[in-house]
Amino acid sequence: MRARLILEDGTEFIGTAFGATKESYGEVVFNTGLTGYQEVLSDPSYCGQIVTMTYPLIGNYGINRDDFEAVRPYIHGFVVREHCEAPSNWRNTNTLDELLKTYEIPGIAGIDTRMLTRKIRYHGTMKGMITTSEAPLAELVAALNGTTLMTDQVPRVSTKSVFSCPGTGHRVVLVDFGAKHGILRELTKRNCDVVVVPYNVTAEEIRLIQPDGILLSNGPGDPKDVPQAVEMIREILGEYPLFGICLGHQLFALASGADTTKMKFGHRGGNHPVKELPTGRTYITSQNHSYAVKEDSLAGTELEVTHIALNDGTIEGVRHAAKNAFSVQYHPEAAPGPYDSGYLFDQFLAMMETAKEEKTHAKTR
Secondary structure, three states, rough: OOEEEEEEEOOOEEEEEEOOOOEEEEEEEEEEOOOHHHHHOOOOHHHOOOEEOOOOOEEEEEEEEOOOOOOOOOHHHHOOOEOOOOOOOOOOOOOOHHHHOOOOOOEEEEOHHHHHHHOOOOOOOEEEEEEOOOOOHHHHHHHHHHHOOOOOEEEEEEEEEEEEEOOOOOEEEOOOOOOOHHHHHHOOOOEEEEEEOOOOOOOOHHHHHHHEEEEOOOOOOHHHHHHHHHHHHHHHOOOOEEEEEHHHHHHHHHHHHHHHHHHEEEEEEEEEEEEEOOOOOOEEEEEEEEEEEEEHHHHOOOEEEEEEEEOOOOOOEEEEEOOEEEEEOEEOOOOOOOOOOOHHHHHHHHHHHHHHHHHHHHHOO
């Protein structure tokens, strides 16, 4: 069946439909990963977006039960150059086409993804639609431009209730703004006692859990669409060691008095070089974000830059000069992508251990 990808500026790509047969709208973005399409599909940070894979062959190793980063995918569409209909892998349980059909996500294959990616890089991300309709282009563009991009992605993907992943180590409150399973895996393999809470948790509710530390997760959309989280972080900052990832990094910066801005086309993929300023080391990182902390907004705050992106110089990490809190824009849990930055979870554990020892010493004085 013929499918069409239409952009808000009137550009039309004609290809072949796979996945669900439906009309879907979203922000069109691209991911430069060579592999890991299942993790990309199931990353809640893509909620509301139509994702283009720049690697030309997608679906060749199918879908398996182990590589999901959420219980279900939240993307609004999937764009590939070549869709593999007959995958081959020992872990394969079903096909990409079957997965998209199950969750009513449309896909389009056979288009020039290089042209699409270059267009997004030059003009920036834009609204788009995937459709199998044969309606005139002008009619579909008018319908597309009459839509607005969603702003409630975090409430859509966050847990609706508190749950725990028990462990005998440090108790960590994981604030779920759209947390990937990889974050939970990194914490539980370090034996943390993890309590996952919704995005709109209050500072007082966190205090009742008596954590040793707080982890602010990744998530979709604009951090300024989650003002209640900024207020919560501002109120509790300094009471417990805090670690922010991706959206959690942006929310931590906003709570500390800095500002964020939307990027032209964002960072998405597993090949982004980031320099750690204190050590001078460069790490290849996994990233997925549309917003960044504005460097000039750090003046007058107590935040210090710890990491920068080597491709464009944007801020990739900050720490608080006076409180036990730090954050990174990229994904140290990877999934997909390199696992070079897993040491940041160890730094978070060391921070909690030090804070615990200081509290014990204070009580014995």
